[in-house]
Amino acid sequence: MELIGQGIVKALEMLVSGDGELWRIAWLTLRVSGTATFLSVILGIPVGVLLALTRFRIRGFTVSVVYAGMGLPPVVVGLVVSILLWRSGPLGDLGLIYTPTAMIIAQTLIATPIVTGLTMSGIQQLHPKLHLQILALGASRWQLFGLLIREARLAIIASVIAGFGRVIAEVGASMMVGANIVGETRVLTTAMVLEVNKGHFDIAIALSIVLMLLIWLVITLLTRLQQGGRPL
Amino acid sequence: MSPLLDARNITVKRGGRTVVNAAHLTIEPGEVLAVIGPNGAGKSSLLHALALLLPVSFGEYRWMGRPVNLPQEALALRREMAVVFQEALLLDGSVLENAGLGLKLRGQAASAWRPAAQAMLDRLGIGHLAKRSARQLSGGEAQRVSIARALATKPRLLCLDEPFGALDVLARHALLKDLKGLLASEGTAAFFVTHDFTEIPPMADRVAVIDQGQILQIGTPHEVFNQPATPLVRDLVQVAHDLVRTLQRAE
Numbered sequence: 174m175e176l177i178g179q180g181i182v183k184a185l186e187m188l189v190s191g192d193g194e195l196w197r198i199a200w201l202t203l204r205v206s207g208t209a210t211f212l213s214v215i216l217g218i219p220v221g222v223l224l225a226l227t228r229f230r231i232r233g234f235t236v237s238v239v240y241a242g243m244g245l246p247p248v249v250v251g252l253v254v255s256i257l258l259w260r261s262g263p264l265g266d267l268g269l270i271y272t273p274t275a276m277i278i279a280q281t282l283i284a285t286p287i288v289t290g291l292t293m294s295g296i297q298q299l300h301p302k303l304h305l306q307i308l309a310l311g312a313s314r315w316q317l318f319g320l321l322i323r324e325a326r327l328a329i330i331a332s333v334i335a336g337f338g339r340v341i342a343e344v345g346a347s348m349m350v351g352a353n354i355v356g357e358t359r360v361l362t363t364a365m366v367l368e369v370n371k372g373h374f375d376i377a378i379a380l381s382i383v384l385m386l387l388i389w390l391v392i393t394l395l396t397r398l399q400q401g402g403r404p405l
Numbered sequence: 406m407s408p409l410l411d412a413r414n415i416t417v418k419r420g421g422r423t424v425v426n427a428a429h430l431t432i433e434p435g436e437v438l439a440v441i442g443p444n445g446a447g448k449s450s451l452l453h454a455l456a457l458l459l460p461v462s463f464g465e466y467r468w469m470g471r472p473v474n475l476p477q478e479a480l481a482l483r484r485e486m487a488v489v490f491q492e493a494l495l496l497d498g499s500v501l502e503n504a505g506l507g508l509k510l511r512g513q514a515a516s517a518w519r520p521a522a523q524a525m526l527d528r529l530g531i532g533h534l535a536k537r538s539a540r541q542l543s544g545g546e547a548q549r550v551s552i553a554r555a556l557a558t559k560p561r562l563l564c565l566d567e568p569f570g571a572l573d574v575l576a577r578h579a580l581l582k583d584l585k586g587l588l589a590s591e592g593t594a595a596f597f598v599t600h601d602f603t604e605i606p607p608m609a610d611r612v613a614v615i616d617q618g619q620i621l622q623i624g625t626p627h628e629v630f631n632q633p634a635t636p637l638v639r640d641l642v643q644v645a646h647d648l649v650r651t652l653q654r655a656e
Binding site: 303309320323324 | 453456458480483484486487488490492494496497506507510511554555558564
């Protein structure tokens with residue numbers, strides 16, 4: 174208990190004193206996970222809508238791959254991205270290993286199946302004739318997609334919340350492709366691992382409080398968006 | 406004058422099975438063509454095909470006498486039509502926003518679609534509901550909004566897929582009467598799928614009987630009821646005959 178008390182005191186000290194390193198790490202965490210979530214939205218929502226609306230030969234297999242991807246272990250993603258970006262790997266010439274970009278790539282791969290799978294099930298929960306009704310009202314394909322996304326927005330924003338929650342909390346992939354380099358690729362989760370290994374539990378508790386605050390802030394904003402007004 | 410719609414060799418396949426295989430169907434401008442048939446006969450699939458909502462093969466599809474190039478012209482042609490389904494299928498938003506959705510999708514500004522949608526809601530007797538959420542309507546009110554949404558776009562052809570099927574008899578009767586009046590005043594043609602014989606005489610100029618995807622007979626309601634062309638048509642109209650006889654006996 175004393176340890177936790179010391180940790181909270183330390184956390185308050187770091188927060189109140191405006192510890193530069195702490196805010197840098199927090200900002201990088203938000204930038205990496207926010208960008209990865211944004212990219213997963215760009216990729217996952219259109220694919221989820223298409224999977225919900227179209228029928229093709231290997232659709233069942235594709236859906237099973239997406240759902241399996243929702244449980245993809247971050248260390249497996251970290252391993253694959255490391256192999257691809259390794260200096261002697263197929264994309265080694267890009268020089269991305271141990272950079273925030275590598276971490277964004279890994280986290281995008283983790284979040285995209287979550288956004289895709291939950292978007293697909295959200296669209297499938299709408300009335301099966303709704304897309305016919307929208308088409309019959311004179312909608313183009315793009316207008317149809319826009320209206321279906323709007324109708325399923327509660328589920329889709331929930332998918333974004335789930336995707337963001339998964340990547341901001343992961344540590345395995347970020348550690349493997351980012352290497353936890355101070356001032357460059359250190360994020361809140363990898364910094365916590367390091368501080369615990371060094372026995373600095375008070376700093377680790379301070380970092381965890383900042384991480385939880387960050388998650389709470391972003392999830393609250395997304396939830397407000399989800400539950401807000403519902404004009405057409 | 407050319408028919409509004411003239412379709413030949415209409416084939417719809419689902420899961421490798423042919424569900425519609427109709428040789429020839431025409432709809433004249435302003436006429437109401439009712440389609441009846443047993444469950445699973447292909448009535449709704451035929452409607453979806455004519456409204457260009459399904460992947461469908463046409464031998465020929467003419468609109469106002471002009472051959473239509475499908476699927477390239479499908480969107481332009483869908484904007485000449487409207488469809489009302491059995492369920493109202495309203496979207497999240499106000500009644501007015503729902504009624505104006507078809508006009509918005511055609512690129513109309515709010516200053517144009519709002520008064521047009523309000524006018525159509527007024528004509529269907531639900532203008533006072535304009536600001537209400539579409540989620541808070543009764544079944545009859547919701548279906549009136551759905552019809553207002555369809556008619557607000559001023560379609561040349563209104564496709565009705567059992568639009569009164571989910572309504573109680575009083576709501577059905579009132580809506581049937583209003584719809585008939587609106588179609589007549591606007592000069593809108595209708596393709597009206599129903600399984601209820603009592604809806605045909607007040608609505609339809611002609612009746613098509615369909616079974617297993619094929620059109621068995623087309624004619625005026627009087628012709629089809631009094632001169633059924635096949636045993637199945639005779640069985641279908643027998644219900645109506647029995648009803649008339651029962652009423653006559655009661656009198």
